[in-house]
Amino acid sequence: MRRLSLDPVRGLEKLARYPFHVLSWVDAGGYPMSVAIGASISPGARTATFVPPAGLPVPTDREISLTGSHIRPQPGYGYDERRHVTAWGRAVRQGEALVLTATSAWGWDEQELPFFEYSERSVGQSRRYFDALSAERGTPVKPRLSPGWLILRATRLPFLSATIVPVVLGIAIAAAHGAFDLVTAVLTLIGASFAQLGLNVANDVFDSMQGADEANVTPTRYSGGSRVIQYGLVTFRRMAATAATFYVAAAAIGLVLLALRGSFALLTIGVVGFVISLAYTAPPLKLVYRGLGEIAVAVGFGPLMLVGAYVVQTGGALSWEPVVASIPIALLVALILYVNEIPDRRGDEHAGKRTLPVRFGRDAVILGYDLTVVAAYAALVIGVALGVLPIPTLLALLTIPLAYRVHAGLRPNYDNPYGLMAVMAVNIQVHLFAGVLLLAAYLIVLVVGALAPGVPLFIR
Amino acid sequence: MSALPEPVEELLEAALVAELTVVRADGRPVTYPLIPLYDGERIYMTSSVLFSRKLEHIRGNSRVAVSITDPVAVGGRKDRATIQGDARVIDEDPHGGWERLLPIWERKEPAIVAFLKQRVALPLFFERALIEVTPRRAFLWPNGLTGAAPRVSNAEGVR
Secondary structure, eight states: OOOSEEOHHHHHHHHTTSSSEEEEEEOTTSOEEEEEEOOEEEGGGTEEEEOOOTTOOOOSSSOEEEEEEEEEEETTTEEEEEEEEEEEEEEEEETTEEEEEEEEEEEEETTTSOHHHHHHHTHHHHHHHHHHHHHHHTSOOOOOOOHHHHHHHHHTGGGGHHHHHHHHHHHHHHHHTTOOOHHHHHHHHHHHHHHHHHHHHHHHHHHHHTTHHHHOSOOOSSSSOOOTTTTTSSOHHHHHHHHHHHHHHHHHHHHHHHHHHOOHHHHHHHHHHHHHHHHTTSTTTOGGGGTOHHHHHHHIIIIIHHHHHHHHHHTTOOOHHHHHHHHHHHHHHHHHHHHHHHHHHHHHHHTTOOOHHHHSOHHHHHHHHHHHHHHHHHHHHHHHHTTSSOGGGGGGGGGHHHHHHHHHHHHHHTTOTTTHHHHHHHHHHHHHHHHHHHHHHHHHHHHHHHHOTTSOOSOO | OOOSOHHHHHHHHHOSOEEEEEEOTTSOEEEEEEOOEEOSSOEEEEEEGGGTHHHHHHHHOOEEEEEEOOGGGGTTOOOEEEEEEEEEEEOSOTTTGGGGGHHHHHHHOTHHHHHHHTGGGSGGGGOEEEEEEEEEEEEEEGGGOTTSOOEEEEOOSOO
């Protein structure tokens, strides 16, 4: 763990790099006093020697400090390159000069400890502050977010693309096969979305129970969970209740769909999906803790969602086409989790969450990405070559340059969680845009099928 | 009504960063770099609850010093100044109470408004307290020459 407290020698080494120093002490009147001086620093001897400021008595009977502070002004923006360091000790007089012998030091340099990680490591301090404020006022004082932002954050709403893509694609394929019902299509989308929101929230609940989110000090916009429990924005109990509510709502819609379009295939898919969703982080299976999260996500957000949406429309009739179409979607959605686990790996390891990036080294993890993304595109090409998927689905190959950007960004940013944020964003786009292009392909199939039924859309 | 000498006020208006020095319970001084915001009477600083140790120190001992020492942070001005004063932590509403200082803050750090719009990304950073410093004495070193005795003035007119 990187800490802000420093060994005095290290503190003085850092202090020596500043062009001047701020000498601080508490004066006879009890007020602190600070004056800029130039100290001659000898880290090896643990000393800083300086001429005291004129007309201001610097005490030698108590601890004083020397601080170095730096920013780089950025007009129209503010500033950056923040760093500061302070060393404490007592001073003794040596002729005209004072010699401070450092006994302790602390500091922060945002190039060594990024601001976001520094903030995350300070969450405990914010909790103590709110606890003290609550005790002082005799009523709970908590951090807040507006309801809209809170819902967005707690449920990780933007990740719903993982559900929308396969469900709408399954509906589109069914429509291309002549089966479409608007009411059940909308119900499927809502029910599946509730299931994912339940999973997202339950994932935070179980990760909090098992300490995984607490141990992660490098969360990003795409990884590390919603953190609303850790930040005190929502109680653990309320998050658990929210997860249960989403699951109940999803199950209720599932029952309605079974009543309207019941089939053995839909029942099986619903039950398997529910079990995988719960087993993802919940004991005893905790699939994601065993390095099986990617498989669970691939199955859940690939074939189960896509084929599930398909069979709702067809009333249970199955076909190879939605199954094969779900393979690239499954692999690309699994890669979202896979890449997002890279910055979380230290916290995950600390919490016993043995994800694939925890189990394997950098080269193996990047190779795993490469092989999986190639498999996703290969599945598509093979599906078309075998005449299972329509030719326009090759449009999804247009996302290959994005996937290459992910590949190229992984190695240089592997140990930099904040540098990885841009890579994670592109990786999410690969899945989303591939899904959108597959949808566009099926729109083409529908339009061509309606306007020019004789035009061949499959390689036969 | 202005309580501080004009050159000190100019430094406060210009400074992107000042050093706030507070006194710990064990009597040691602790120095924090913070943006000084000046309303013509009092000096304000804000602190996120994430980095709220300084607020605890101020609650224990309200005597503080604000120094402006870095020529780079004051646009090349050479004067240096330190203001001793009494601080008060204002945190009745950590969520939004501090936002009344946003216009002055934005003048020094324009990016803060854009950051605030992304509050959802870093919610605890924007749970903040105000530190209100009532000046008592000001020390000015013209041209930043701290080898010479400072000009000392008592801040008057501020209660």
